[in-house]
Amino acid sequence: MKNALIFQSGGPTAAINASLAGVLDAGRDKYDIIYGAINGVVGLKEKNVIDLTAKLKSEDGFINRLCLTPAMYLGSCRFKLPDPAVSDTAGIFTGIFEYLEELNVKDLYVIGGNDSMDSAAKLAEYSEILKNAAGADTLPVTVIGIPKTIDNDLVNIDHTPGFGSAAKYVASSMLEMAYDTSIYPVKSVTVVEIMGRDAGWLTAASALARNSCIHAPQLIYLPEVPFSMDECIESVRKLHETTNSVMIAVSEGIRDKDGNYIAASDNTTDKFGHQQLSGAGKALEYAIGDALGVKIRSVELNIPQRCGMHLASLTDIEESAGLGRHAVEMAEKGLNGQMSSIRRISDDPYQTEYTECPSSSAANDVRSVPRDFINESGNDVTEKAVKYLRPLIQGEVNLTYNNGLPDFLSIKHLFKS
């Protein structure tokens, strides 16, 4: 028999552990041992792995509890692999593949977002290089990508694991805040800043809060359309003629017509060259407050929106596990360098099927919210967007509580002893 290894990387979501659980579930009879590398490709590089098969055997209900544990059971990293085709000066690939051979790992699963799919594509490419160099018939390792990101901005997939749960958190919190902000009969504005640097999917999901009674958020601004503060202020002024409580959903990444972020940005960038942002919500709060002199506050949903397991979408968790199980089938077929993906067949009834695409294709492109999902004025989403989004937040997880709090798996293995 052969072994497998899994690592997770990128930012956390409520659903990424469900994909890990899916691989374990489908792989338990196919591998002697399924290893987990701690802290992504760094754990692989540093030979820091745990035996997930042993956890599976020793802990009751391990797979179910893993599905309902947020963030990353195996930890993450922000490490960018070099190009395997150009050179391997650091010996990184050599070291990794020697270690995988030592562990008898034939299938490698990489769960993560676009940077992680970049790692998956590079590891797959190096596996091909090794095969060709040896003139072998088979690959030393088959590398399969499994996507996740609350941003929903990967290409070649209908929607990404983690997005539905974050969307449910955003829409539910928006609904609850709409109740909260409706209690005073005075003109007020509540600006809610939602995650999404380049794509406004999660901010768009705030529209799902609307029902026959609640019309909030009345304004929705996404990074896909240039933002005009003057037009925003005018929209609020008009809304206040008929509505006391105006709620605005705003993506952290909104930009003006010249491409400048509407934010108190500090102009620093992370290792992948992404600009660090803060403060689109605050920027609106100050500008609208100054212009209209009304009661105003801004709320940044911040990290709870991506790790809110207690409000996860059952659809999301089930699909995330399904993508993990599908990845095991893909490895069996030797689909090296491919990513487990999902295709939508219909909105209503909601039907999907699992499929695959090259990991490299998901690595660097960003899938924006299409223009016809946004209204002409650029301050709301269309019915088409709502039809796309609605199925993704359906269903609630059956989370166990212990002593009043969600009962998650221990992540002691992530901490220094």
Next chain:
Amino acid sequence: MKNALIFQSGGPTAAINASLAGVLDAGRDKYDIIYGAINGVVGLKEKNVIDLTAKLKSEDGFINRLCLTPAMYLGSCRFKLPDPAVSDTAGIFTGIFEYLEELNVKDLYVIGGNDSMDSAAKLAEYSEILKNAAGADTLPVTVIGIPKTIDNDLVNIDHTPGFGSAAKYVASSMLEMAYDTSIYPVKSVTVVEIMGRDAGWLTAASALARNSCIHAPQLIYLPEVPFSMDECIESVRKLHETTNSVMIAVSEGIRDKDGNYIAASDNTTDKFGHQQLSGAGKALEYAIGDALGVKIRSVELNIPQRCGMHLASLTDIEESAGLGRHAVEMAEKGLNGQMSSIRRISDDPYQTEYTECPSSSAANDVRSVPRDFINESGNDVTEKAVKYLRPLIQGEVNLTYNNGLPDFLSIKHLFKS
């Protein structure tokens, strides 16, 4: 038969509608009509009331759904009644009591925090004044207070409705964020700002997130103890010797030894003379980040913590309804000017009983976290605090979801037509 009237005021909580439901449940057979005044005492002044008895009869499961609808079904106000004993120049009390007589209202229920208990006490006092002036044997109206506040800072009550649910939200979110912030093997700090202007009860509840695996938040700062930024920075530096992810729970109202708020305060005050605050979390983020040069972010839990019905404490919701039902018994006994209260008999097993105290006593005093609930260094809570807090977050509500979102009662009656 006679009628009753209820109003709500002050800030929203997840539990205040459960107290309204409790009054309706116990009062449905005692009154012909139970009215609800829209937007607190302002609705009473302006004769803006709805017939809750009709709602009860026409909407299936109205009481249960009301218990699980956050914020304020009847809306709120921030209106301070004048002193009824000094003068009634505005005719406010005269107008209100004439209207109550017109409606045949004999019992008036006021649900709210300390400012609302002030209103309840003044209305009760005016009722006595009217009785004495008329030389009557009975009061025109019996006024009963029903407490609520997520701040848990009312006196003469073991804990306040709404606090347990907010505490459960804070502790659960802290636990989920602890998972989120543990994924990278790098030194980081996450500052979580929690509501609580003068009392640190809600911030103290963040300690409930701790278990055998999660030690976050490692530092807890309450307004009850002077805050020293230097000591805080030194504590973080020491923690980073053994721990990568340090979480700090900080109350919005922390002050230095001279009583100055640790915040980017704009020095404005609300109508009740409370200073408006923002930014204790940000203040720590900037100071610790500058001093230690580590990855740092601050999260303000903001309004979701007080309206997060989806994460309400069943204990809190049941007790809030119980306080409403007890208030109806109090009205029957003619306990004018009294507030429905709760007394703890034991922590383990958790046992309480309903009791009463003067509304006026709860009106103006603030109940701080006792010194022996806080450790000597002033940067954590003690086991005594945890024993007090733990029972209050027990149990989960059985919220119905519709189309992926919590299914709350419509609050159309709060909106302008």
